Amino acid sequence: MKIMNRRDFLKISSLVGTGAIVVGFPIWKIGRPSRSYFLVTDNPVRDVQHLLRIVDLGFHVEPSVESFPILPSGQDLGIIEEGRLIDPTRKNQIPGDLKNLAFELRSRRTKGHYLVSMEEYQKDPKNLITFEVNGLIMEQIRPGRNYNQIALQVKHGKSIFRLQDGRLSVVEASCRHELCKKIGGIQSGKIICAPNKLVATIKSDNTLLDGITA
Amino acid sequence: MTLRLRKLSSKRAHSRAFLVCIFTLYGCTSITNEPYYFTRFAMDTSIEYTIMAPKRKLAKNAMLKAHQEIERIEHLFWEKDSTSEIYRFNQSKRGIETTEEVFRLVRQALEYNETTRGAFDITLKPLLDLYPFLSDNPVPPTKEMLDSALKYVGEQFVETSIRIADSSWILRKSIEQASLAIGGFVKGYAVDRAIEVLKNNHIRNALINAGGDLYCLGTKGSKPWKVGIQNPRETEKLINVLSLSNIAVATSGDYQRFFLFNGNQYHHILDPGTGIPARRTQSATVIAPTAEEADVWATAVFVLGHEEGIRLIDNRTDIFGSAIDSSGLIYYSKGFGRFLIE
Numbered sequence: 001m002k003i004m005n006r007r008d009f010l011k012i013s014s015l016v017g018t019g020a021i022v023v024g025f026p027i028w029k030i031g032r033p034s035r036s037y038f039l040v041t042d043n044p045v046r047d048v049q050h051l052l053r054i055v056d057l058g059f060h061v062e063p064s065v066e067s068f069p070i071l072p073s074g075q076d077l078g079i080i081e082e083g084r085l086i087d088p089t090r091k092n093q094i095p096g097d098l099k100n101l102a103f104e105l106r107s108r109r110t111k112g113h114y115l116v117s118m119e120e121y122q123k124d125p126k127n128l129i130t131f132e133v134n135g136l137i138m139e140q141i142r143p144g145r146n147y148n149q150i151a152l153q154v155k156h157g158k159s160i161f162r163l164q165d166g167r168l169s170v171v172e173a174s175c176r177h178e179l180c181k182k183i184g185g186i187q188s189g190k191i192i193c194a195p196n197k198l199v200a201t202i203k204s205d206n207t208l209l210d211g212i213t214a
Numbered sequence: 215m216t217l218r219l220r221k222l223s224s225k226r227a228h229s230r231a232f233l234v235c236i237f238t239l240y241g242c243t244s245i246t247n248e249p250y251y252f253t254r255f256a257m258d259t260s261i262e263y264t265i266m267a268p269k270r271k272l273a274k275n276a277m278l279k280a281h282q283e284i285e286r287i288e289h290l291f292w293e294k295d296s297t298s299e300i301y302r303f304n305q306s307k308r309g310i311e312t313t314e315e316v317f318r319l320v321r322q323a324l325e326y327n328e329t330t331r332g333a334f335d336i337t338l339k340p341l342l343d344l345y346p347f348l349s350d351n352p353v354p355p356t357k358e359m360l361d362s363a364l365k366y367v368g369e370q371f372v373e374t375s376i377r378i379a380d381s382s383w384i385l386r387k388s389i390e391q392a393s394l395a396i397g398g399f400v401k402g403y404a405v406d407r408a409i410e411v412l413k414n415n416h417i418r419n420a421l422i423n424a425g426g427d428l429y430c431l432g433t434k435g436s437k438p439w440k441v442g443i444q445n446p447r448e449t450e451k452l453i454n455v456l457s458l459s460n461i462a463v464a465t466s467g468d469y470q471r472f473f474l475f476n477g478n479q480y481h482h483i484l485d486p487g488t489g490i491p492a493r494r495t496q497s498a499t500v501i502a503p504t505a506e507e508a509d510v511w512a513t514a515v516f517v518l519g520h521e522e523g524i525r526l527i528d529n530r531t532d533i534f535g536s537a538i539d540s541s542g543l544i545y546y547s548k549g550f551g552r553f554l555i556e
Binding site for chain 2 (some may be wrong): 099132136176177186187188189190192194197199208209210211212213214
């Protein structure tokens with residue numbers, strides 16, 4: 001039985017191919033709908049790592065993390081999807097691990113001190129001052145204003161930065177030798193506190209270098 | 215001039231259209247690599263990874279494996295780690311039986327001592343222990359203390375051997391006080407090993423920066439990686455910018471770890487002959503096929519000074535260096551210019 005002749009096959013193939021490009025390309029570009037998360041915690045590094053592990057398993061968005069010190073409050077985990085706030089413990093299609101994390105946060109006796117929000121991953125953020133602890137972005141600030149205190153909870157306590165007239169410096173260091181404090185202020189580059197695994201980076205649009213050897 | 219258009223037959227037109235669609239579709243969905251950035255910590259320094267990959271998850275997985283390798287090497291070689299082989303050797307009276315990897319690296323380091331005319335020396339720990347870099351009130355050692363420690367410094371006190379009967383790898387020392395400090399050299403080795411892990415995980419373009427020891431694998435997009443050399447006296451400025459691909463670079467400088475006493479600066483790169491910080495150079499930068507070699511030769515050029523150091527490098531065709539002498543003048547070896555952008 002002859003299914004299709006060669007001419008028809010080629011005609012249909014070319015139409016299918018063109019159609020795939022016309023229809024598929026925008027979908028590929030736009031991508032899947034995204035979710036963002038927030039959680040209130042007294043241990044942002046640990047809880048964010050936990051949440052990242054869960055998110056990596058279930059979803060394909062790449063989150064960036066921002067952490068803000070807040071007044072002590074009850075701990076919780078929330079999901080924001082298409083502008084709506086969802087309680088993970090009450091929605092059916094949420095992975096069990098997320099529900100468990102929400103329950104765990106609520107059952108802790110200590111109060112949360114940090115509000116952490118995770119959104120779509122921002123690739124190579126420019127013109128931002130970034131504070132990372134143990135590889136996680138805990139704070140992102142746009143330069144252009146002064147900050148007397150940027151406090152970060154780290155392994156050995158609290159590290160406090162000041163941003164004054166575009167110059168970032170360490171005001172209070174919780175590590176033993178306070179080498180990061182002795183650097184003084186920087187207008188570009190990094191301040192690193194190895195004992196606390198803390199990296200503060202000032203990037204700019206003019207940053208053309210991929211690395212510095214020193 | 216007239217254009218002559220040849221009308222394609224219907225069959226040929228369809229087949230070509232089909233092929234065009236297939237290739238265009240492939241092109242649209244073909245994967246473009248983006249740079250993904252990660253920072254981790256090991257060996258008392260930050261390790262910065264820039265990995266070119268189609269997805270962050272791929273880059274992150276590769277980075278985690280590479281960093282695992284760096285941590286493995288840290289546990290094996292870091293003399294401050296009480297579980298490391300080097301710590302065990304330093305604490306021993308006569309030496310230890312160890313792994314093949316440790317054996318080979320120590321033996322390689324002892325050979326570097328010869329090729330750098332003694333400038334690179336891993337037996338300086340008795341001297342380094344006299345300099346309290348992390349003390350709140352550091353005081354440099356006296357000449358008597360240095361002379362006493364110098365008696366225990368030298369590659370003649372350390373020996374590597376293989377016990378054939380049971381294929382054991384032996385690190386031996388002829389005096390109990392002999393001890394090794396190979397931290398700086400191990401950083402370069404760790405970077406090289408991490409790059410191999412990235413390659414084994416299908417990463418073709420990446421940059422690893424371990425506290426200033428870098429390896430640039432492949433390119434960033436279509437262009438080589440751009441690496442700046444820090445100005446030793448104005449650390450927010452650069453001396454030069456390099457264009458690098460599939461090559462390593464390392465810098466030794468007198469501003470990286472030091473303390474001040476009575477107006478004098480005491481930094482951590484000691485002259486093995488005298489036990490005091492080498493003074494001929496402010497910083498030395500070396501480009502080499504591996505980060506391990508770049509690390510070793512940067513130290514050697516720093517200690518030897520620009521004259522002898524750059525001259526030694528000029529004898530090599532695969533290693534290139536620059537040195538800033540104590541007055542701030544910059545010297546380059548032959549061929550270094552090809553890497554300079556500005």
